[in-house]
Amino acid sequence: MKFDRHGVGSTKPLGVVVLVTVLVALTGCQGPFPQSTFSPTSEFADDLNGLFMLIFWWGVVVFVGVEVVVLYVLYRFRARPDVPDPTPVHGHTALEIAWTLAPAMIIVFIAVPTIQVLWKDAGADTSDALQIQVVGHQWWWEFRYPEYGITTANDLHLLQGRPVELQLTSADVIHSFWLPRLGGKRDMMLGRTNRLVFTPDSVGEFLGQCAEFCGTSHANMRFRAFVHAPADFASWVEGQATPPAPEATLSELEQQGLEAFRAVRTPASNSCIACHAIRGISFGVLGPDLNHVGSRSTLAGGILDNTAENLAGWLRDPAAMKPGSLMPAIGLSEEEIAALVAYLRSLQ
Ligand code: HEC
Ligand SMILES: [Cu+2]
CATH class of the missing domain: 2.60.40.420 (Cupredoxins -  blue copper proteins)
Known part of the structure; x- marks a missing residue:
């Protein structure tokens, strides 16, 4: 890259860099998206996606509003010969109330639905839920089904339409349970049990992984969730409950x-x-x-x-x-x- 006397690169190579970056970024739009939070398959993931969209659209409103005002001011008060500098506004009560109230209102519009979702999940009725103890280990997952006396690793089997309560903990360092299409992201800590409740609504195979850096093979700490129709789930349980062959x-x-x-x-x-x-x-x-x-x-x-x-x-x-x-x-x-x-x- 050539530099002019101000130390700024000439614009041609810069244009190429921008173009290549944009092209590389666009390849991300290709799909498939096995871990996309935008295609939720449980009511909880649905709620989270709804919150995201709500906040996104408020962001759009703020962005457009601010940009319109900025562009208008730039144009309206640009320097012109023979026009004196405009007088700055000082101590304008109405303006100050407006720009304090508007962001405060937006925060309320975001906070109320967010807290509603948090409470809904924390207070969900789990009397009928499938209980699964999830233990994070460096660098694998243990799934225990006390109801059936089954323990497995890295394959999480769930039932379509039946609420599941995951009791999340860790055997060593802090991990984070992340199954994007079904249910948020939640920390797993030694000596503490965090809960996550959701109801899978679609049969299929879903990818999850640890989302809290937990050492050398953190990136290799993954798992699969299989959501079954009731009959398939029952036969999986039966298979797992069978003792080893004599x-x-x-x-x-x-x-x-x-x-x-x-x-x-x-x-x-x-x-x-x-x-x-x-x-x-x-x-x-x-x-x-x-x-x-x-x-x-x-x-x-x-x-x-x-x-x-x-x-x-x-x-x-x-x-x-x-x-x-x-x-x-x-x-x-x-x-x-x-x-x-x-x-x-x-x-x-
Ligand atoms: C000091 C403890 C230790 C010993 C001894 C040990 N393992 Fe392991 N084994 C582990 C751990 C920990 C993992 C999980 C590693 C991971 O996924 O990061 C593992 C994983 C495995 C797995 C993969 C299981 C799965 O579902 O991912 C198999 C199979 C296995 N061990 C077989 C054996 C056999 C056979 C022996 C004896 C020859 C053995 N192990 C000895 C600790 C041990
Ligand atoms: Cu981890």
Whole structure:
């Protein structure tokens, strides 16, 4: 870029920069928008979107009003030869009342509906709601369904038309639950339970993620919400509530996998059973519950499709797939990995 003697770049390259920036920005309009708050699918998300639009239109009114006055003043009082400077206004009571009242009114128009929505959500009747405990971990999600005795990870299953009450907390640092198309954004803190209540209105798959910087793999802390029709939800619950298949029915490779899972390793903190739970086998709580890990859509905080290759890669070296992962590299042999993959994938 050339600079003239005032240090200002010549306008040609600037024009190119502006054009390129605008073009790049416009590619953002392409879609699809899986995490757009503008396509709400619950009454709560609908209310939030309504508030956003309300505030947006008030912003438009203020912007247009201010710009019109500014342009008018610039034109009306521009410097002209032979015209004396206009006299400044001072101590004009009516004007001062007007420009104090107008913004105050706008704040009231925004505050009243906002508080109404806050109270509506905080005071929602949850006697009939599906209760789900949501625990944020570095860097994955735990979803517990006390009503059904089910615990899962990174896949949140909801029921169309049934209110859900999420009880949000954290096992370590502060996280934030964010499922844009269904329900706001709410902090998750150790030792505190925050609530979020909404009623999903559409069947489908919705993306969510952590919205509070929580360390190395914060960006890899994602989840999926599946909203089911009642019959599908019931069959999902039934599947999850089924205990693991009896050992005798496992194939030889799966049996070896189970042995590798049970093995006490050195150091002992490297044993799978120290960190993971499988009904009838272990009770670890540091890592995700693995009861039905084979039936989940993803692994490792929603970042890996749940395939045999990804699972093998994960067991080989978790940190290679997810920076900072709190699951250590165990140093498994390839035989152990193959057996573990077969066993874990059999947990449907
Ligand atoms: C020191 C604790 C610890 C040990 C030991 C451990 N894990 Fe993990 N494991 C974790 C944590 C924590 C995660 C979640 C990591 C993440 O998503 O960021 C995890 C994730 C997983 C997952 C992905 C689950 C999901 O739904 O995303 C599988 C499968 C798994 N571990 C299997 C094993 C096996 C098999 C062993 C033994 C060879 C083992 N783990 C040993 C802590 C551990
Ligand atoms: Cu987080």
